[in-house]
Amino acid sequence: MKKGLVSIITPIYNGAKYVRETIDSVINQTYTNWEMIIVDDGSKDESANIVKEYARKDNRITLLQQANAGSASARNNGIRNAEGQYIALLDADDLWEPVFLASQLALMQKTGGIVVHASYKRINEKSEEILQPYIAKKIVTYKLMQMTNHIACLTGLYDTSKYGKIYLKEELKSIRDDYAYWLEIVSLAGRSYGNQDVLASYRVMSSSTTGKKKKLIKAQFFFYYRYQKLSLIRSLVYTGYWGVLGLSKFMK
Template identity: 55%
Template sequence: MEKDLVSIVMPCYNGKRFIGESIESVINQTYPKWELLIVDDGSTDDSINVIKHYQTDKRIKLIRQSNSGSAAARNNGIRRSKGQYLALLDSDDIWKPNFLEEQIRFMKEKSAICVYSSYAMINKNSKEILKPVKVKDKITSKDMESLNYIGCLTGLYDQSKHGKIFLKRN
């Protein structure tokens, strides 16, 4: 496990339309110590060629698998992750440039194992729609048993504390 490295797992299934913008939002992070594990889940569109275009950045790794669903793709990426921290980002989601830097700073200030944030929803033109999704200040494990309060794209987890945590497959 590499200290201070953020492993970002991005599942992709036919994500050609938006994945370039998602990848660029990672490349543009002010926090530079990351690896992006893109797990192609058997795409039948041109996603692979879009991803390969970005592989000039050695931090971006492509993993291919037959179509098994997003949980299996995420688990495949988690299994191969090398970072102390783990973040999940879907191939149609984007981060603001300071996302990782602020999350890690907050995590270290609070000695937290996991952090998360509110987020905005965007349309196909990357324009904010609806009201931002506001999260609770504190979420307990009991809260998480009843409802997933953490938006997938906002969570950051310290794997050095409790190891790798995998998603349940349906």
Template identity: 45%
Template sequence: MTEKKDECGVKYTLDILEDRWQPRIIFWLGFRPFTIEELHQLLPELTDVALKEKITSLQNLRIVNPVVDEENKYSLTDDGNDLRNDDIWLPNFLEEQIKFMKNKNAICVCCSYSRIDEKSNEILKPVIAKKVITSKDMQAVDYVGTLTGVYDQSKYGKVYLKEELNSLLDDYAFFIDVINLEGVAYGNPKILAKYRLRKGSMTNNKKKLIKKHYLFYKNVLNQNLFKSIYSTTKWGITGFFKYYSK
């Protein structure tokens, strides 16, 4: 009985992952509830009709709550949170980031974050955001990511993920493109997010992560062999002090 249930669970997960858009909807709703309009801004390539169809499908799978809240926002069910239970925005994330962005007169900011284990216990020291992040900085180390970064599209318009990367650090490429618009982003010293470290995750699989970054520098940023090795080494050293500082 248990084996059959496990097989159903695997198929259930694969059915979701095989869809192009459902994992992305789950990803964003994992941060906080969103209205249909907000989700459409985050997923502009989806039409309104297609987005509603994807949400309805996730509701039928009991991943998204069947009823929106009093603010007409969609949220994940407990099953949905089990699928997307890694990174967390604190409730004041957007408010503080927008305030910080206005204060810096910036189009892109990121925040500091704490790190938690699989049981949500805080571990290691919080990662404090670099105060000023230039385009050159981003060419070597991914200081800004989807957990901590916010981009204001009102000045330059929408920037899209590069689908051709097939998830080869496409979020890294996205924020490189964003920061290149004005050459700088700013780091908020306030801790506004939590990053979950899981055993067996890509973050903890250092060999795969090193290879992934090397290929990104070489094939995406078109760095030569020496520069790619240098950038990978710099990223590794920075990551060592960031992730292993007690």
């Protein structure tokens, strides 16, 4: 582990359209002690070639390639190869503000926490801002995390110094695996501290369909009932809570 180094883990699958913008948002960070491990999960487009182009110019950027196995597997591949004290997960179509790392590390130092998250805005396929920014809860406890994932994956930062590396649950088949990841970290840390500053941009794709949303509802319920092993009633109540919260995010 290299003290002070942030390992940024980015899985990519056919993400050539947006990955340049994502990498540029990392290169533009005011905090410069980072490594970016981009894991190509069997892409069939120009994703790997674009990353290689960046890696030739900046030795902080590394490309790993694997046969298609899903985002959880790709992230775990990156985490296994990470050398940093801190772990961040950034998807290949999302963006960070230039002060993201500096601000999150400052919040860690101020609170003494080992996990932090942040507020973020939503952007469309043209990188135009839509809706209102989502403002993070100042403190997220394990109990709150049991109800729903309050840590947007692109904003989380975890200090591995105390508990070591945490890996995603590949058995979840890349559905709710990020929720399980942050839930486990908060269970160890006790709480995550939320940055009120808007530090990232989450890309909302218009390709999201009603059918996919119905599948997510089922996955969310079983995450409570089978993965967390909550009672049937609590699982149903929490699924309803998750649904209402999700709707409210897209009504602002």
